[in-house]
Amino acid sequence: MTFLSVKNISQQYFSHNSYTKALENICFDVSEGQFLSLIGPSGCGKTTLLSIIAGLITPTAGKVLLEGKEMAKEKLQIGYMLQQDYLFPWKTIMENVLLGPHIQKNRDPSLKEKAEQLLEEMGIGQTKNSYPNHLSGGMRQRVSLARTMITDPKLLLLDEPFSALDYQTKLKLENLVASTLKTYKKTSILVTHDIEEAIAMSDTIILLSSNPGKIHSTFTVPEELQNMTPFEARHHTTFPSFFKKVWKEMENLESKAG
Amino acid sequence: MSQKQDELRFIMHKQKLKKEKRLVTYWQLFLFVIFFSSWEMFSRLKWIDPLVFSSPSRISRMFMDKVEDGSIWMHIQVTLLETVAGFIIGTVAGILLAGILWWFPRVAKIVDPYLVILNAMPKVALGPIIIVALGPGYFSIIAMGVVISIVITTIVVYSAFREVDENYIKVLRTFGANRFQIFKEAIFPASFPSMISTFKVNVGLSWVGVIVGEFLVSQKGLGYLIIYGFQVFDFTLVLSSLLLIAVFAALMYQAVEKLEKKLIHNR
Ligand SMILES: Nc1ncnc2c1ncn2[C@@H]1O[C@H](COP(=O)(O)OP(=O)(O)OP(=O)(O)O)[C@@H](O)[C@H]1O
Ligand SMILES: [Mg+2]
Numbered sequence: 001m002t003f004l005s006v007k008n009i010s011q012q013y014f015s016h017n018s019y020t021k022a023l024e025n026i027c028f029d030v031s032e033g034q035f036l037s038l039i040g041p042s043g044c045g046k047t048t049l050l051s052i053i054a055g056l057i058t059p060t061a062g063k064v065l066l067e068g069k070e071m072a073k074e075k076l077q078i079g080y081m082l083q084q085d086y087l088f089p090w091k092t093i094m095e096n097v098l099l100g101p102h103i104q105k106n107r108d109p110s111l112k113e114k115a116e117q118l119l120e121e122m123g124i125g126q127t128k129n130s131y132p133n134h135l136s137g138g139m140r141q142r143v144s145l146a147r148t149m150i151t152d153p154k155l156l157l158l159d160e161p162f163s164a165l166d167y168q169t170k171l172k173l174e175n176l177v178a179s180t181l182k183t184y185k186k187t188s189i190l191v192t193h194d195i196e197e198a199i200a201m202s203d204t205i206i207l208l209s210s211n212p213g214k215i216h217s218t219f220t221v222p223e224e225l226q227n228m229t230p231f232e233a234r235h236h237t238t239f240p241s242f243f244k245k246v247w248k249e250m251e252n253l254e255s256k257a258g
Numbered sequence: 259m260s261q262k263q264d265e266l267r268f269i270m271h272k273q274k275l276k277k278e279k280r281l282v283t284y285w286q287l288f289l290f291v292i293f294f295s296s297w298e299m300f301s302r303l304k305w306i307d308p309l310v311f312s313s314p315s316r317i318s319r320m321f322m323d324k325v326e327d328g329s330i331w332m333h334i335q336v337t338l339l340e341t342v343a344g345f346i347i348g349t350v351a352g353i354l355l356a357g358i359l360w361w362f363p364r365v366a367k368i369v370d371p372y373l374v375i376l377n378a379m380p381k382v383a384l385g386p387i388i389i390v391a392l393g394p395g396y397f398s399i400i401a402m403g404v405v406i407s408i409v410i411t412t413i414v415v416y417s418a419f420r421e422v423d424e425n426y427i428k429v430l431r432t433f434g435a436n437r438f439q440i441f442k443e444a445i446f447p448a449s450f451p452s453m454i455s456t457f458k459v460n461v462g463l464s465w466v467g468v469i470v471g472e473f474l475v476s477q478k479g480l481g482y483l484i485i486y487g488f489q490v491f492d493f494t495l496v497l498s499s500l501l502l503i504a505v506f507a508a509l510m511y512q513a514v515e516k517l518e519k520k521l522i523h524n525r
Pocket of ligand 1: 013014020021022041042043044045046047048049083
């Protein structure tokens with residue numbers, strides 16, 4: 001059985017006197033442990049698709065199945081990191097990271113240690129007692145990532161999780177996230193603008209075209225890159241040629257749109 | 259060397275702030291003194307009618323007498339109790355109503371025009387009806403304090419609830435939060451700043467409601483002293499009651515500001 005299956009999803013946004021078609025007939029399957037990336041031009045519906053998979057938006061048509069069951073009942077197994085951090089300004093960093101367990105009434109004392117360790121690994125351990133307003137954009141994004149990872153979800157949805165980070169931190173966190181996911185055999189979907197990041201991190205890449213968002217093409221990342229850490233993959237000899245392939249496809253898309 | 263300079267600049271910056279603050283305080287004291295001394299002087303020189311405008315010395319003499327015979331305490335106590343009760347009941351009930359409207363969005367849509375009309379109506383005009391319905395006593399006066407602040411509190415707090423960023427709710431929903439948890443973790447704390455500003459408005463409103471209530475019931479309290487002083491043409495009494503009201507209203511406002519500092523520390 002496929003782990004996650006997205007079936008004929010279409011989404012319309014309605015306003016007073018018109019509507020926007022954000023997604024049209026999106027279909028794909030993700031198997032357990034797979035890492036999928038969604039790329040595509042701004043406004044093509046990536047965030048919308050992720051919100052639908054997370055069960056936050058009910059699509060106007062189609063459905064999403066997690067292990068054969070409708071999404072609405074499976075919410076607790078999903079971790080969704082929104083495009084903006086949305087840390088709660090009246091909670092400390094620690095309280096923000098532990099928000100998920102707090103809501104789920106999980107009072108396991110070891111969680112606090114785990115949270116501290118996560119923050120430490122992300123290089124922001126010293127901020128745990130501060131409030132979000134005192135943190136930089138990149139620091140906040142890392143807290144948001146920690147908040148998503150702490151609940152140990154089966155399916156991880158990440159909406160541009162590294163966009164606000166400097167290059168070095170970004171590479172470090174890519175490695176951290178990839179190794180965590182691999183060790184615990186998590187399934188994930190990553191939205192990104194960065195083709196290199198998509199190649200370095202994932203097994204499969206889906207390129208969406210816009211107006212309305214449709215699947216333009218699907219790439220399978222070369223086997224040898226899949227098994228490497230993102231950092232190694234970026235320096236492997238097959239990386240540039242595969243990058244060119246994806247790049248070209250994206251160019252095609254833009255020239256058609258323009 | 260450069261660190262020393264930095265330290266020096268910091269000290270100078272602090273001194274500048276201190277100086278500014280001192281200057282403001284001096285001016286405030288100066289205005290206070292000027293106001294009361296010119297009032298006293300004009301009254302003695304009969305540039306203003308001492309029967310109507312009295313004078314600070316007469317007011318303080320009357321105040322001393324009243325403190326000595328103890329009658330003023332009862333009036334202060336009564337009015338303060340009514341005002342604080344009216345303020346707390348009106349504010350808390352308004353927030354509760356706003357919560358109910360948030361919980362049942364359809365109810366909110368249905369009652370919207372009624373709320374608008376209730377808000378536009380001058381609530382003190384309900385005074386006679388309230389007094390006949392609840393009897394001339396504490397209840398009616400507190401009810402006046404409540405009625406005058408409850409509707410505006412409901413409207414302001416409810417719109418604050420609705421303006422909370424959708425995405426905080428999204429974050430909570432990804433963790434499987436129920437409606438009550440969404441309210442407790444996001445909606446309510448995110449609305450603290452608007453709630454505090456309604457508190458500040460309500461301090462003033464509940465004084466208006468209670469004083470008008472005391473005018474109408476005319477039994478005791480500072481509002482009663484004002485209306486009594488008016489009837490017997492004792493404007494020293496009117497003005498001293500007015501000064502007392504000003505002092506206590508300012509104290510209540512200070513208390514709300516203390517609360518504000520406590521609730522909104524890190525935003
Ligand atoms: N709540 C909404 N109401 C109406 N239209 C919306 C809403 N959210 C998104 N849209 C529209 O749907 C389309 C897809 O938006 P979406 O946010 O999913 O794009 P995206 O691919 O995530 O873009 P980006 O890369 O810039 O984040 C856009 O045309 C946008 O204007
Ligand atoms: Mg997006």
